[in-house]
Amino acid sequence: MSVPSLNEALALMNQSAFPVARAICQQHLAQRPDDFNARHLLGLIQFKAGNLLGATKELTKASKLNPGPRFQAQALNNLALVLQARGKREQAVEACRTALQLQPQELAFHLNLLGLLEQLQCWHDIVDHLKGNPELAHNDEAQLCHAVAARHLDHHQTALDILARLRNSVEVESERALNLCLLGNSQAAIANWKATGASPEFLVQLADYIAEEGFATAATPLYQVAALTEPDNLSVRHMLDAAQGQCTPEAPSDYVRNLYDTHAEQFESRLQDRLGYNAPERLCQHLTHLITADVPIDAVDLGCGTGLCGVELRKQLPIANLSGCDLSPRMLQLAASKEAYDTLSCSSLLDYLASVEPVQLITATDVLIYTGNLKPVIETLPRALKPGGYFAFTVELNSDDSDVSLHSSGRYRHSQHHIEALATQYSCSIQLLEAFPLRTENDVVIEGLMVILQRA
Secondary structure, three states: OOOOOHHHHHHHHHOOOHHHHHHHHHHHHHHOOOOHHHHHHHHHHHHHOOOHHHHHHHHHHHHOOOOOHHHHHHHHHHHHHHHHHOOOHHHHHHHHHHHHHHOOOOHHHHHHHHHHHHHOOOHHHHHHHHHHOHHHHHOHHHHHHHHHHHHHOOOHHHHHHHHHOOOOOHHHHHHHHHHHHHOOOHHHHHHHHHHHOOOHHHHHHHHHHHHHOOOHHHHHHHHHHHHHHOOOOHHHHHHHHHHOOOOOOEOOHHHHHHHHHHHHHHHHHHHHHHOOOOHHHHHHHHHHOOOOOOOOEEEEEOOOOOOHHHHHHHHHOOEEEEEEEEOOHHHHHHHHHOOOOOEEEEOOHHHHHHHOOOEEEEEEOOOHHHEOOOHHHHOOHHHHEEEEEEEEEEEEEOOOOOOEEEOOOOOEEEOHHHHHHHHHHOOEEEEEEEEEEEEEEOOEEEEEEEEEEEEO
């Protein structure tokens, strides 16, 4: 019986028929272990199937078969993508650099390398790479990366000069506004917005970008103009309250929904690659010491986002049924693609807690940062948790004298005392309450609190 061709295996891979496609490649390799095309395709199949270790193994082997510079470079570039997905970004950079030595004219390889260097915040390396490859001066994506690097190196006028040569886009206009504001020229950013005739929503989008990059105070003049243009915009009002230090009960639902819908596609890479975020993994590790029964449990993941916590719950704990909720429809679509949840609901966490049957575990990672006083959440635990059940969550740590504060970032921070008092009030024992590095923003570590409460 003849072995199906590798073209058939490729077609099957594109149809997500991974086991059959994998078997075809393995049949080819059984006859010729040094078949580069079969080995390379097998690595890609493993990658698309989510087997990152298997993909690393096969693509590493393929890159050493010496099929010729062009093919070897392709294998190395794909290996870099797999290593990036595994969080091994330094190794991915080396693979990219080797691929470029073999194929220095391949634009995709340059862009992959620049993306990795941006994730690693290697700003000088980005500038050096672009100087050494002048042909990239005509590529907008590469030059936008150059402008971002210049901004991080405090070369704001250089960044503006680079941006002036690029085609207008949301990304370019956002970077331009940010650099102008950092130079103390917010009025020029506002004038640019007026000159384009763009909507008030676009001005809010520019201000949001500036705030999300860690410069909420610099964004305040843009929010003030937006508030005059749209006085009923609660999201703008929230950011102005945050800038002025006025602590409100919670962030508006529309603000949270729009924030995460807008950034859903970049959410995970930003959190994990740029901000060093690993709270779900760490929280679930703590839970494994408390939940040791062999009987699978039911769990609820509040503000599940793209499903990072759901994946860790499935990986580390005996979960029978896992449900999640989030305000952002786009985030829920990404969470569904991970196939970790049995049910997902587009709703606020309080509405969802009021509707679910009692469970043994409720998690909430990086979601209560948009809730002020935690009392409305904690007071639901006697109904939402089974006796002995756990509520595991993270918040940003408030280090001043108040229980809760609204930071200029638009996120709330909570004190240890606030959580201890609520735990006592609602008969919960504290199984874990410790400070930890939640994320890194603009080279500043944001301290968080990791909390596990148990219902009496």
